Amino acid sequence: MSIVVDKISKFYGDQKALNDVSFSIGKKEIVGFLGPNGAGKSTMMKILTTYLSADSGNASVNEFDVSANARAVQQSIGYLPEHNPLYLDMYVKEYLNFNCNIYKVSKDRIKEVIMLTGLETEAHKKIGQLSKGYRQRVGLANALLHDPEVLVLDEPTTGLDPNQILEIRNLIESIGNSKTVFLSTHIMQEVEAMCDRVIIINKGEIVADSKLTDLKGNEDQVVVVEFDYRVEEPFLNQLPKVKSVKNVHDFTYEITFGTSEDMRSHVFDFAHDNELKILQLYQKNSSLEDLFRQLTSD
16 A cells, blocks of 8 residues: 555644544555545645654555654655745756755656656746746656655645646646555546545545545436426425425426436326426436535535
């Protein structure tokens, strides 16, 4: 396993930021770490990267204990924090050369990471002259300098425009072919596009941990139907396996069923038996954002 977290807890004074958090991540997985603000995402990432110590529990990266072998963890992990710390008055190559000296790695890596992150056309510029998208690339290039096996990325696409987000997404996907990537983000579409698996944390506790396909496959089914006139909701509640009925507009209803079975035929039969005409009938697939709301709402 690339990352193993076992019953980690962390307090800030009387506030419990993490409560017995446990999960593990295999090699070459791209895992999205989701949660509302204050849920404990950044705290967990800082513990894994040895910036913070847990109050209880154990964690390891590449089989190195984050407490007992902090230096080995730092050498095997690449970290891009939410607020990317860069020296804006340095040139791109100058900055990477500076960090090569810190990591004690060959200067040949500079050219390699510049090509890997698509910085060739910007490498001669000062970092302060770059767009935010290219600054994120510089941060990723720096995180990759020592060729770590694990990348931890905290909100890597925050503040980027749609084109920049797409560029960084493609870059992370390509990196994930050879490395383990553990990333947090608030952009659900990015998780759906990039990640193999999602871990959702709320109030310091894991509320979901599953392959993205499995998580979405277990969701309730929502059928949207529009009749030719209004139907009282109690009548629709008589349909089999109904969990809820919502009148969304005029004669249009969203019916949530607690099953993965296609229930449109039952709705059609209901309309036929009650001499109703169906103007439209379709399944509404819940997005990851919908699931996130369900799992993190009070």
